[in-house]
Amino acid sequence: MPSSPRSTGTTSSSISLAWNASTDNSGTVKDYRVYEGSAVVATVTGTSATVSGLAASTTHTYTVTARDAANNESARSAAVTATTQAGGGGGTPVAANGQLRVCGTKLCNKNGKQIQLRGMSTHGLQWYRQCVTTGSLNALATDWKADVVRLSTYVQEGGYETNPRMFTDLAHTLIDQVSALGMYVIVDWHMLTPGDPNYNLARARTFFTEIAQRHASKPNILYEVANEPSGVSWSTIKGYAEQIIPVIRAQDPDGIVLVGTRAWSSLGVSEGATETEVTGNPVNASNIMYTFHFYAASHGDEYLNALSRAADRIPMFVTEFGTQNYAGEEANNFTMSQRYLDLMASKKISWVNWNFSDDQRSGAVFKVGTCNAGGPWTGTTSLKEAGVWIRDRIRTADDF
Numbered sequence: 006m007p008s009s010p011r012s013t014g015t016t017s018s019s020i021s022l023a024w025n026a027s028t029d030n031s032g033t034v035k036d037y038r039v040y041e042g043s044a045v046v047a048t049v050t051g052t053s054a055t056v057s058g059l060a061a062s063t064t065h066t067y068t069v070t071a072r073d074a075a076n077n078e079s080a081r082s083a084a085v086t087a088t089t090q091a092g093g094g095g096g097t098p099v100a101a102n103g104q105l106r107v108c109g110t111k112l113c114n115k116n117g118k119q120i121q122l123r124g125m126s127t128h129g130l131q132w133y134r135q136c137v138t139t140g141s142l143n144a145l146a147t148d149w150k151a152d153v154v155r156l157s158t159y160v161q162e163g164g165y166e167t168n169p170r171m172f173t174d175l176a177h178t179l180i181d182q183v184s185a186l187g188m189y190v191i192v193d194w195h196m197l198t199p200g201d202p203n204y205n206l207a208r209a210r211t212f213f214t215e216i217a218q219r220h221a222s223k224p225n226i227l228y229e230v231a232n233e234p235s236g237v238s239w240s241t242i243k244g245y246a247e248q249i250i251p252v253i254r255a256q257d258p259d260g261i262v263l264v265g266t267r268a269w270s271s272l273g274v275s276e277g278a279t280e281t282e283v284t285g286n287p288v289n290a291s292n293i294m295y296t297f298h299f300y301a302a303s304h305g306d307e308y309l310n311a312l313s314r315a316a317d318r319i320p321m322f323v324t325e326f327g328t329q330n331y332a333g334e335e336a337n338n339f340t341m342s343q344r345y346l347d348l349m350a351s352k353k354i355s356w357v358n359w360n361f362s363d364d365q366r367s368g369a370v371f372k373v374g375t376c377n378a379g380g381p382w383t384g385t386t387s388l389k390e391a392g393v394w395i396r397d398r399i400r401t402a403d404d405f
Contacts, residue, residue: 006079007037007069012087013053013350014402020065020087021401023053027071027079034071040081041067051397064088090405097187098122098152101405104224104259105189107292107320111353112261114405115224122189122355123399124153126325128362128369129195130175131163136362136376137179144382145361146186150400154183155191155229155324155357158212160205161198165212173215180216184223191263191324191357192216193229200235202245202265210252217256228253229324231265233298235275239267239282250290262293263322270298270325272311280315287319294320300368301341303331309345316352323349323356328391333359333368337391346398358395367391 007024014021027034039047039054046067047054056065065088068081103115111119125145127137137156145151156179158165158172165172176192183190194212196205213228220226230249234242246264253262266283268275272295273282283295297312315321326345328337349356363371370392375381385393 007052007071007082010067010069010082010085012085014404015087015090016402016405019055019057019402020067020089021053021055022067022069022085022087023401024069024082026052033073035074035076036072038070038072038078039067040070041065051393053397053401055400055402062089097146098189098403098405099184099187099225101403105227105261106259107261107294110316110318110320112294112320112322112355118405119353120355120403120405121350121353122152123403124151124155124188124357125149125361125370125395125399126155126191126193126357126359127157128360128364129157129159129162129164130172130179131159131167133362133364133376134175136371138379139182140380141361141376141382142182142186144380146188148383149396151188152403153189153191153227153355153357154361155193156180156183157193157195157232157360159195159197160208161196164195166205166208169208169211173212176212176216177219180220180223180226184220184225189225189227191227191229193232193324195232197233200233201237202231202234202242206245206248209249213249213253214256217253217260221257221260224259226257227261227263228257229263229265229296232325233269234265234267235269237267239273239278239286242267243286243288246288246293247290250288250293259292262290263296263324264288264293265296270296271304271308272297272315274304274308274311280311280318284315284318294322296322296324298323298325299345300327300329300331300333301345302329302336302338305341309341309348312345312354313348313352316354321352321354323354325357325359327359327368328394329366329368333366335367337367337394339394342394358399370395
C-alpha cells in the first residue's frame with residue numbers, strides 16, 4: 006500500500022500529488038491508481054501524479070492504490086485533501102509572477118507571494134551547446150514545465166576567456182530564447198578553477214555590464230556571479246560580491262543577484278566551516294540570495310541541516326544539485342535527494358538540477374547521443390534514470 010500521500014502543489018486547475026513507494030509480495034509494482042471517491046482520476050508508474058481539469062477554488066480528496074503485474078490492487082492509502090487556487094494566473098511562470106524580488110528570507114513574485122522556482126541547468130556551453138536548442142528549450146517549457154533555466158558560461162576550461170565576444174553573444178541568444186518561452190533565466194558565471202572569484206573580476210565586470218545592460222528591461226533575469234568559490238575565505242568572496250553587484254545594479258537595479266558561498270557553494274561545510282560565517286557576516290547589498298550546491302550521494306545530513314538552518318536566516322537558492330555523487334557520477338541516491346526536495350518545498354527554496362546534457366555521467370539527464378541526434382526532447386524515452394526522476398518532479402504543479 007502506498008504511504009504518506011501529500012499534495013506537492015496546486016494551480017487554479019490542477020492538484021499535484023506524491024506518495025512513498027509500495028512493494029507487493031514479489032517486490033514489484035506495475036502502477037499506481039489515484040482515486041477521488043470511487044473514480045480513478047490518474048494511473049501512473051511513478052510516485053507522483055497531477056490531476057488536471059479541475060475548477061478553481063475547489064477542494065478534492067484523494068487516495069492511492071498500487072497494482073502488481075497481475076493487476077492485484079492494494080488497499081487504499083490514507084486520504085489527502087487539497088484545494089485548487091483561485092483563477093486568474095498567467096500562462097507561463099514569468100507571466101504569472103513578473104519581476105521577482107527578495108522579501109525577507111524568501112523569493113517573492115510581483116504580488117508579494119512567496120514562490121519556489123524549479124528547473125534545469127545547462128552543462129558547460131563550450132561543450133554541450135548542441136543540447137540547448139529551440140527544441141530542447143521548448144520541451145523544458147512545455148513538457149517538463151520548468152520555471153527556470155540556468156545558462157552555464159564557464160570562464161576557464163575552454164570557456165569565456167578563450168573568446169569573450171562569442172560566449173557573450175551566445176549568452177544573449179539563449180537568454181532571448183528562454184525569455185520568449187516565459188521562463189526565468191539564471192546567467193551563471195561558472196568560475197570553478199581557480200577557486201578565487203577575484204581572479205576573474207575584470208572579466209566579470211565586462212561580461213555582466215553588457216549582459217545587464219542588454220537585458221535590464223526583462224523581468225526574468227537572475228545573475229549568478231560566482232558559481233563555486235573554493236580555497237578562499239568567506240570574506241574574500243564577500244568582497245568580490247560587493248564589487249560586482251554595483252556593476253550589475255548600475256545597469257539593472259531590479260535584478261536579483263545570486264552569490265556563491267565558500268567551499269564549492271556548500272556554505273563552507275566542505276571546508277570544515279558552517280553557515281554561520283555567512284549568516285553572521287552577510288554581503289552588504291539588498292535583493293540578493295546565497296547559493297548552495299549539493300550532490301545527494303555525497304552530501305548527507307551535515308549539508309542538509311546547514312541548508313535548513315541557513316534558510317531560516319538568509320535567502321537561499323540551490324542553483325545546482327544532483328542525485329549522484331559530487332562529480333555527478335555513479336549511482337543515484339533518490340532517497341536523500343527526496344529529503345532535500347521535501348525540505349526545499351517546505352521552506353520555498355528554489356532549485357535547479359545539474360545537468361541538461363547527454364554526457365556520459367549518470368547525472369546528465371539525456372542518454373548519450375541524444376543531443377547530436379536532435380532529440381527526441383519530450384517524454385522519457387531519451388532520458389536516463391535521473392532524467393526521468395527529475396522531470397517528474399519539475400512537472401508537478403507550481404504553487405504560484
